Amino acid sequence: MDIMKCLSTTVMCMASSLLLAQNPIVQTWFTTDPAPMVHNDTLYVYTGHDEDKADFFWMQEWRAYSTTDMVNWTDHGSPLAIESFSWADDRAWAAQCIERNGKFYWYVCLHSKISNAMAIGVAVGDSPTGPFKDAIGKPLYDGSWDYIDPTVFIDDDGRAYLYWGNPNVYFAELNEDMVSLKGEVKKLEQTVESFGAPNPEKRVKGQKYKDVYTEGPWFYKRNGKYYLLYAAGGVPEHIAYSMSDNPGGPWKYIGEIMPLQDTGSFTNHCGVIDYKGNSYFFYHTGKLPGGGGFGRSVAVEEFKYNPDGTFPVINATTEGVRPVATFNPYRRVEAETMAFSEGIKSEPNAKTGIYISEIHNGDYIKVREVDFGADGPDSFSIAAASALRGGTVEVRTDSISGNILCEVAIPTTGGWEEWKTFGSEIKSAVNGVHDVYFVFRGRKGCKLFNLDWWKFSK
Structure with missing residues (x-):
């Protein structure tokens, strides 16, 4: 039991460290x-x-x-x-x-x-x-x-x-x-x-x-x-x-x-x-x-430079730097805009531009300092494409297991670059500034869908 507790604690610490990481960018x-x-x-x-x-x-x-x-x-x-x-x-x-x-x-x-x-x-x-x-x-x-x-x-x-x-x-x-x-x-x-x-x-x-x-x-x-x-x-x-x-x-x-x-x-x-x-x-x-x-x-x-213009000693960190602005979610946001991610890739297309691919079960995208304002959003929309079985996007706040704002089902669209827009009402009210996690769910081991953009609306 003690060994299991130790392993569990280690895994939780590693996950916590990963979620706090900003480097590499x-x-x-x-x-x-x-x-x-x-x-x-x-x-x-x-x-x-x-x-x-x-x-x-x-x-x-x-x-x-x-x-x-x-x-x-x-x-x-x-x-x-x-x-x-x-x-x-x-x-x-x-x-x-x-x-x-x-x-x-x-x-x-x-x-x-x-x-x-x-x-x-x-x-x-x-x-x-x-x-x-x-x-x-x-x-x-x-x-x-x-x-x-x-x-x-x-x-x-x-x-x-x-x-x-x-x-x-x-x-x-x-x-x-x-x-x-x-x-x-x-x-x-x-x-x-x-x-x-x-x-x-x-x-x-x-x-x-x-x-x-x-x-x-x-x-x-x-x-x-x-x-x-x-x-x-x-x-x-x-x-x-x-x-x-x-x-x-x-x-x-x-x-x-x-x-x-x-x-x-x-x-x-x-x-x-x-x-x-x-x-x-x-x-x-x-x-x-x-x-x-x-x-x-x-x-x-x-x-910060020293008073005489010389450099301080700078060490590498996983935490990286602090934000200098908040993020507006009430506009079309390209899916390739993110603070951190796991498992995914970006791909180019002459017509679409850059989009996100190689999405599998358990992968995620994190966007930091999202400012929902005093009232918060009513709905969420996202553009996705899937040649085969699709999956689900869980929109969460503050962690990969945080409060679920909504879930969007992504069915097959007929191709990996056949884009369709899907949406959902916001199920859990939110306001103020939060980190937003897009957590991807579906059948294990296979590619689920691609993403082009997303947007919250009031």
């Missing part, structure tokens, strides 16, 4: 190398994508997600992939997107067919989520295995800079068109004072250095100071940084930001941004089920 796919960007009061994060069951960096595309409250994220699918670049054939590794004059420039690295090495490319789009296309039809800069992980920044004077590299750090100024280089590409001089160790060719074998620049630079400016954050230390990686008074240096090594810890991944890659008065540190872990060094997932922590 995306659970439907493995996501890597986060690059945040703010546009029109929305925070976007651009990521890489590790394929399921990978045993190396199997990466074919980049993905985009957005939020206005820091806890619910909308999946915008994959606006850019290897196939977007005729000159490339592999390795869609770290990238970053930036806006200039109403255009969005997405700097990527890829394996080049031209040089048979890595190259920096650039795509352009008219919106943060695309569509994007290759801006110049050729690499922006080509020809070496260490041409990876570009980071881009536009300074106060309008000058734009691009940094990249592993194990060297290259940088160049961009022309105002953002798709050509101004002047020559330079290589930063690494020293013990600037990055914790000399350039790779000058390092003494067996000598222990203060730190070692590895890869994944993130370049930006704050209060007149330039910051260069990067994965450091070799493998496994921690995150460290250097600061400068000028874009090209000289740089001064400051220290570690995210020390080595149990992230479940031997690599790390960061991006930093301010949003709605708060500072956020994005990184990746291997903490999703089935994840690891080749199955990574983006996470985020809130932090």
Whole structure:
């Protein structure tokens, strides 16, 4: 009996921990190398994508997600992939997107067919989520295995800079068109004072250095100071940084930001941004089920700069960040907008856009900080599709076993993308702010239905 009680308590604690988790911020796919960007009061994060069951960096595309409250994220699918670049054939590794004059420039690295090495490319789009296309039809800069992980920044004077590299750090100024280089590409001089160790060719074998620049630079400016954050230390990686008074240096090594810890991944890659008065540190872990060094997932922590502008030590958490806004349920909400989920995937369709698939018995979607107002809703509607037996959506508050607002039966609709709208009256009155759980029920082991959108109504 004591053993059974112990097991029961353990299971309950694990379930409670899962329900409180906010990191990783995306659970439907493995996501890597986060690059945040703010546009029109929305925070976007651009990521890489590790394929399921990978045993190396199997990466074919980049993905985009957005939020206005820091806890619910909308999946915008994959606006850019290897196939977007005729000159490339592999390795869609770290990238970053930036806006200039109403255009969005997405700097990527890829394996080049031209040089048979890595190259920096650039795509352009008219919106943060695309569509994007290759801006110049050729690499922006080509020809070496260490041409990876570009980071881009536009300074106060309008000058734009691009940094990249592993194990060297290259940088160049961009022309105002953002798709050509101004002047020559330079290589930063690494020293013990600037990055914790000399350039790779000058390092003494067996000598222990203060730190070692590895890869994944993130370049930006704050209060007149330039910051260069990067994965450091070799493998496994921690995150460290250097600061400068000028874009090209000289740089001064400051220290570690995210020390080595149990992230479940031997690599790390960061991006930093301010949003709605708060500072956020994005990184990746291997903490999703089935994840690891080749199955990574983006996470985020809130932090405050020290008074002198330096970073505090930031540790990885499962709790993630607090919300900065409430969520309006009285509108069409895309089903791929969520704070957390279990078991599901997202899929693209040219007509429908992104929708939720691979729904099985016991899977769920959680949406946080839903504000029902003083009066609460009268009804609920949802768009679903099922080729076979369908199932049921339980709409609950505050937990997967919480109060049931309503249940919606989803019958067969004639196909996995044959969408029909189903609805229900609200059975249990609700008002104020709650987390909402969509819990899926049906026959065990089989796919039940797909979801496109949902809406509460008064």
